[in-house]
Amino acid sequence: xxxxxxxxxxxxxxxxxxxxxxxxxxxxxxxxxxxxxxxxxxxxxxxxxxxxxxxxxxxxxxxxxxxxxxxxxxxxxxxxxxxxxxxxxxxxxxxxxxxxxxxxxxxxxxxxxxxxxxxxxxxxxxxxxxxxxxxxxxxxxxxxxxxxxxxxxxxxxxxxxxxxxxxxxxxxxxxxxxxxxxxxxxxxxxxxxxxxxxxxxxxxxxxxxxxxxxxxxxxxxxxxxxxxxxxxxxxxxxxxxxxxxxxxxxxxxxxxxxxxxxxxxxxxxxxxxxxxxxxxxxxxxxxxxxxxxxxxxxxxxxxxxxxxxxxxxxxxxxxxxxxxxxxxxxxxxxxxxxxxxxxxxxxxxxxxxxxxxxxxxxxxxxxxx
Numbered sequence: 001x002x003x004x005x006x007x008x009x010x011x012x013x014x015x016x017x018x019x020x021x022x023x024x025x026x027x028x029x030x031x032x033x034x035x036x037x038x039x040x041x042x043x044x045x046x047x048x049x050x051x052x053x054x055x056x057x058x059x060x061x062x063x064x065x066x067x068x069x070x071x072x073x074x075x076x077x078x079x080x081x082x083x084x085x086x087x088x089x090x091x092x093x094x095x096x097x098x099x100x101x102x103x104x105x106x107x108x109x110x111x112x113x114x115x116x117x118x119x120x121x122x123x124x125x126x127x128x129x130x131x132x133x134x135x136x137x138x139x140x141x142x143x144x145x146x147x148x149x150x151x152x153x154x155x156x157x158x159x160x161x162x163x164x165x166x167x168x169x170x171x172x173x174x175x176x177x178x179x180x181x182x183x184x185x186x187x188x189x190x191x192x193x194x195x196x197x198x199x200x201x202x203x204x205x206x207x208x209x210x211x212x213x214x215x216x217x218x219x220x221x222x223x224x225x226x227x228x229x230x231x232x233x234x235x236x237x238x239x240x241x242x243x244x245x246x247x248x249x250x251x252x253x254x255x256x257x258x259x260x261x262x263x264x265x266x267x268x269x270x271x272x273x274x275x276x277x278x279x280x281x282x283x284x285x286x287x288x289x290x291x292x293x294x295x296x297x298x299x300x301x302x303x304x305x306x307x308x309x310x311x312x313x314x315x316x317x318x319x320x321x322x323x324x325x326x327x328x329x330x331x332x333x334x335x336x337x338x339x340x341x342x343x344x345x346x347x348x349x350x351x352x353x354x355x356x357x358x359x360x361x362x363x364x365x366x367x368x369x
Contacts, residue, residue: 001099001101002099007069010115011105069104072194075102075195076102079195079199079202082253083199083249087252094202097205099205099210100114101123105125105220105222106222107126107129107221111293112125113225113228114213114227116210116226121228125197128166132167133190134172135172136271137186137189138177140270140322141189142174143174143179144176146325149323149330150327150332151333152171153274153326161282192246192263193268194267196242196267197242199242203237203241203245207234207241208234213229214229237358239303241355241359247313263319265316265319268304269323270323272297272300273320274323276297277330278297280335299345302345306352310352311363311364327339349369
């Protein structure tokens with residue numbers, strides 16, 4: 001199976017070092033992390049002395065401090081152990097995930113990609129995407145109005161799409177994030193978005209296999225690399241697998257814990273809502289075509305929402321849905337029209353139905369079923 005050394009060897013073969021691909025961390029953030037304010041923000045997450053909160057806060061601080069590979073390796077270990085302990089069915093499906101190892105790479109776009117290496121595959125996640133997700137989860141967790149969040153979204157999306165600029169750490173900071181609940185909310189949501197992306201790649205390994213998969217050339221900011229090729233149908237299925245697997249674990253590990261489910265579901269809802277806004281800006285304002293390797297984010301959002309509803313999770317979608325309301329207001333500012341109305345495409349809902357039948361998932365029919 002691939003290891004950290006496999007990942008470092010791959011970077012070297014591409015003419016890169018780990019320092020070249022990790023998110024840049026400015027001196028201002030380093031100073032803040034070790035300042036009384038920074039210490040207070042971190043302590044806010046661990047004041048209860050709960051070992052799980054301490055571990056989560058510690059690793060999210062590592063993520064925001066630029067050590068994304070260390071964070072991803074920890075998250076990968078946590079996620080594997082959780083899914084493999086869920087049920088015999090999940091254990092059987094997830095056996096192939098031992099072939100995967102995650103790491104950051106300067107990809108173009110917000111989707112992760114697999115590359116074949118000795119002993120398995122690397123899951124490459126875009127450095128800029130990780131940084132942008134951190135900022136969006138911070139924004140979603142701020143105790144400010146949806147109108148204020150929409151104003152920030154408009155500014156951030158414009159700069160990201162037109163200048164490739166990520167919000168600074170000062171821009172993504174807010175006094176409310178130094179309270180225990182809001183800081184924990186940001187940490188948890190950051191983790192859940194990354195879990196959704198990782199479990200998406202687990203879904204490919206579990207449902208589609210990697211050994212005989214074809215490859216294609218993918219352009220990155222460092223040149224072209226060879227990545228595993230997937231069909232649009234397989235990309236939808238991987239999204240659905242991720243939502244199903246992660247929510248199933250929460251349901252079995254913490255029965256009746258609606259807050260835990262709300263945080264877990266917020267991962268894909270916040271991630272896909274924001275990138276849908278980015279795609280809309282690229283199409284409507286910059287007149288650029290969408291990439292063809294993955295379905296449009298709006299269709300992916302429709303599919304995961306349909307799965308959540310047919311699994312009886314509609315009441316737990318409130319946290320991610322709250323951020324979607326801010327995205328809708330940003331759509332009105334940017335485009336003068338609503339963009340976040342559910343895209344109840346019958347063909348997409350039929351994909352969800354096929355997925356539930358394929359894995360024998362108990363489901364309640366939704367519109368278009």
